[in-house]
Amino acid sequence: MQLLKMDPSFAARYVNDGLSGGEKKRAEVLQMALLQPKIAVMDETDSGLDIDALRTVAESVNAIHTPEMGVLVITHYQRLLNYIKPQFVHVLVNGQIVKSGGGELVEQLEAEGYDPIIREVEQKQAVGAGREG
Numbered sequence: 001m002q003l004l005k006m007d008p009s010f011a012a013r014y015v016n017d018g019l020s021g022g023e024k025k026r027a028e029v030l031q032m033a034l035l036q037p038k039i040a041v042m043d044e045t046d047s048g049l050d051i052d053a054l055r056t057v058a059e060s061v062n063a064i065h066t067p068e069m070g071v072l073v074i075t076h077y078q079r080l081l082n083y084i085k086p087q088f089v090h091v092l093v094n095g096q097i098v099k100s101g102g103g104e105l106v107e108q109l110e111a112e113g114y115d116p117i118i119r120e121v122e123q124k125q126a127v128g129a130g131r132e133g
Contacts, residue, residue: 004030004060021048022057029060032069039070046080058083078110093121 001008004026016024025045032040042061046054061084065071073084081103089105090097091114098121099105109117 001030003033003063005056006030022050022053025049025053025057026060029057029064032071033060033064036069038068039072041072041074043074044076045073046075046077054080055083078106081106091117093118 001010006023006026010023010027013019016027019027025048028042028045045057045061049057058080061071061073071084073080073086075081086103086106089101089103091099091105091109093114099117101108
């Protein structure tokens with residue numbers, strides 16, 4: 001709780017009862033630290049966090065991440081990845097992984113957006129459909 005800068009009285013509260021968005025995110029990381037899962041899925045963890053809370057949550061994730069615990073971070077925005085450096089990056093389109101890479105892919109997405117990747121997928125689908133016909 002110290003790592004997450006949480007008031008110790010938090011431990012006596014019901015799960016997510018009366019918590020702000022930032023407190024809920026911190027609670028998720030606290031649960032990860034206590035439960036130590038083999039893999040943790042963090043879906044849009046950056047949603048609703050101000051910059052200070054984002055930094056605190058990210059630093060906490062970095063602190064509890066170990067080789068024994070993988071962390072899957074799902075985000076639409078690069079700002080979280082300023083603090084949590086990804087080893088692998090995957091882009092999903094229509095539920096399919098269409099591009100994978102490392103941190104450089106985050107930089108490419110930030111610079112170019114998703115449109116070039118979506119166009120590439122559509123072109124490959126068009127070529128594939130042409131072969132079938």
